[in-house]
Amino acid sequence: MKSISRIQLVSFSLFAIWQSAFAQDDTPYNIILIVADDMGYGEVSAFLPEGRFETPRLDRMAAEGAMLTRFYVPTPYCALSRGTFLTGRYPFRHSVVGNPSPESGQNNFGLPRSEITIAELLQSKGYATAAFGKWHLGHRDPWLPRSQGFDEYYGILYSNDMYPVQLVRNEEVVEYPVAQGKLSQLYTDLTINFIEENKDQPFFVYLPHAMPHKPLAVSDNFYTPETPDNLYEDVIAELDHCVGQVLDFLLRSELDRKTLVVFTSDNGPNQGGSTGGLRGMKGRVWDGGMRVPFIARLPGVIPPGVKTLIRLPAWICFRRFAPWSESMRHGIEPSMEPISCPCLRAQIMLVLVRQSLE
Numbered sequence: 001m002k003s004i005s006r007i008q009l010v011s012f013s014l015f016a017i018w019q020s021a022f023a024q025d026d027t028p029y030n031i032i033l034i035v036a037d038d039m040g041y042g043e044v045s046a047f048l049p050e051g052r053f054e055t056p057r058l059d060r061m062a063a064e065g066a067m068l069t070r071f072y073v074p075t076p077y078c079a080l081s082r083g084t085f086l087t088g089r090y091p092f093r094h095s096v097v098g099n100p101s102p103e104s105g106q107n108n109f110g111l112p113r114s115e116i117t118i119a120e121l122l123q124s125k126g127y128a129t130a131a132f133g134k135w136h137l138g139h140r141d142p143w144l145p146r147s148q149g150f151d152e153y154y155g156i157l158y159s160n161d162m163y164p165v166q167l168v169r170n171e172e173v174v175e176y177p178v179a180q181g182k183l184s185q186l187y188t189d190l191t192i193n194f195i196e197e198n199k200d201q202p203f204f205v206y207l208p209h210a211m212p213h214k215p216l217a218v219s220d221n222f223y224t225p226e227t228p229d230n231l232y233e234d235v236i237a238e239l240d241h242c243v244g245q246v247l248d249f250l251l252r253s254e255l256d257r258k259t260l261v262v263f264t265s266d267n268g269p270n271q272g273g274s275t276g277g278l279r280g281m282k283g284r285v286w287d288g289g290m291r292v293p294f295i296a297r298l299p300g301v302i303p304p305g306v307k308t309l310i311r312l313p314a315w316i317c318f319r320r321f322a323p324w325s326e327s328m329r330h331g332i333e334p335s336m337e338p339i340s341c342p343c344l345r346a347q348i349m350l351v352l353v354r355q356s357l358e
């Protein structure tokens, strides 16, 4: 564990918990952060009802919580945005300003150990922590997930089109080659198993899916051979189903009101996806590359049906606040309408919290 010498409020405005003010008892909220890969703004039907994708579970999640319709990632690239999700810092500050890639010889950089991730903060508070999915913040020692606050890791350490595509458990390769059609369900099963094993203590699961990054792959349960030209829609349908499985498990486990679940994407879509009509795509700094779906759900804390047009960059959502102001501490009144930006932080955001780390 890295030593943290000064008081810091937590990272993630979005994630942490306002334990003292809002927890119904002394138990901290659990946190699950689900990140799709290259999922565009128009690929969640709550954000684009007239679009070609149907995501009933994500739509329901949005209806039961909050959806940010102008949520911006810091860059239209994978690794850079992921570094911001985990640290709350601009890419040029957390220093991951390119995509690590073994096939391109981009091997010798990653998220520095000196960076403090949300996982480290929560781990230091007694959370069980795990990452299941795409890492992409360095695939060699010393940049591997367990050096950044995760007790467990299982997944592909970079994009699913970078060779060799290998499944790694903690630091060991456990499968090669990888049948990618099973990944969405595999990561979901790992998440549910982890929750089951750790339900009696606070937990944080980072679930960065491989899909819908190319090459697209889907399980047999969601492949529709009668319409072979809509593999992208099949992939999104499976992702949606998998999010629903996690939410259903939380409900069955009576963890529903104790667990903040966030769903978003790391950048806009590649070819074949949907920006919802926004200009640009992945790799472009227009809205189509940087404005992504964002849904947060925590029954009892985030009022249902919150929808905002407030422009909210990821580095604000996930940044460290120091110090957390008293006004923010009291800003979560559901009656506060119209939604102002500070209120938005309070209502939607979730979280967050204040954690003093000595």
Ligand SMILES: [Ca+2]
Binding pocket: 037, 038, 077, 078, 213, 266, 267
């Ligand atoms: Ca991506």
